[in-house]
Amino acid sequence: MSNTAAPAAFNRHGVWAIYKFEVARALRTLVQSLVTPVITTSLYFVVFGAAIGSRLAAPGGVSYGAFIVPGLIMLALFTESLSNASFGIYFPKFTGTIYELLSAPVSYVEIVIAYVGAAASKSIVLGLIILATASLFVPIKILHPVWMVAFLLMTAATFSLFGFIIGIWAKGFEQLQFIPMLVITPLTFLGGAFYSIDMLPQAWRTFSLFNPIVYLISGFRWSFYGAADVSVGISMAMTVGFFLTCLALVAWIFKTGYRLKN
């Protein structure tokens, strides 16, 4: 068989193959991937927006229903990025098909770009669908669209990276669920998705500032309504910091072959 061409410096066919494979997986489970989060979000609107929200004072002049939209999108971004990316890399480890990835002429950077890129793409699409769904319930305005897109992209990329790390670390399905369920979900609920941390007593307010999620949600909400719990600069700095931390962890994983290679 003929194969004399020197391999390219960047294996774009390889990256594209993984990306396509991962997106195809989402399309195969379209109901689970897209319809479920949309229904869940709609339920939040019915419960918090319409039923309870109508009795609440509007924080910062924004109706409560509209106020929770950025938080809900963030909530979906966190959980979907984590579950997509962690499952994407964990499943080949579980079925054994990882052998092919490890024996292929793809670099670690390419593997990360493909898996994290696919997971992030899926959660960004989902975030936009939730935004569209929300706009059916409440009036939405986006004061700073560039920042909004920047937060959306950075958060999707960061949590997909984080999910990728969890997927490599996990030794079983239980561990795969562990961090999203026991760490991320509580931090999100306590991170101001449904309220402004200004509403909290002083002690809890100070405590909340240790929760990294607060900064992500605050910054994202600022890009919508111009009001934030913490300054947007700090929010972006935290997002970038979290992203770089995950990147460093991934670099370490590939350098050592941690839970991938013997």
Next chain:
Amino acid sequence: MAAVISISGVSKSYATGFQALQLVNLDIEKGEIFALLGPNGAGKTTLINIVCGIVTASSGRVTADGHDIVHEYRAARSIIGLVPQELSTDAFETVWATVSFSRGLFGRAPNPQFIESLLRDLSLLDKRNSKIMTLSGGMKRRVMIAKALSHEPQILFLDEPTAGVDVELRRDMWSLVRGLRDRGVTIILTTHYIEEAEEMADRIGVINKGNLMLVEDKRQLMKKLGKKQLTLHLQTPLLEIPEALKSWELELRSDGQDLVYTADGAGSIDISMLLKRLGELSIVIKDLQTHQSSLEDIFVNLVSERA
């Protein structure tokens, strides 16, 4: 002939302390079929996984077509295809999608015509739109081979290709391997079916407990270590070998009932001469049987002798 894979001083010890390979040196020649024989746990799969990049060697160096598998992994891996022992497949994917995926993963531009002819060669074309989970074990094995060949590799590793495969598929597999070799693909297969190595291989390596014990041309190996035996069952037992037959390598067995003649290697036995001589001595033969040691006998001898 040029070595297409060169393994030098490769050792592997796992974190548990288990020494899977000990200083293995091996050159695989371009275009040959090389069979790696050894019992379970001998280190066959570890050696293959090191060459393919799945396991990191503790020491030593491997090159594929001159490319170092660590520093020039792109060049090395793009010419290697691997069919692992386990049937690990993406159950929900179609045959076509999974084979196309593999081609892309290995850096090759899409080529539907090639994939189509590959699937045809492997009798998979009519299953191209079937999900892998609906296929039989033998079909899944073919899918794994198609994946490994999807990027047109020059070197193909087959780790236990016929384990748990029925006779028909095994024959198909053998003819496939020969066909690939005719097209210039170098093939390294592991097996513990000695019959398979005997049937297929040009050269044979025997590995046991992480040591590559010998590497030899198959015919040489058979010649060197194989034996031919002629057993003559006598009408009347002999007490001792007659003086006239002393020049032959003969021994008496079964209380003088059997006269056994052994020739080492592929040396032919001049049966007519021996029978004529026996006739002259009025030794009557009831029955006779010949036995040529198979690779299996050789292998069992080797492993038990040196273990």
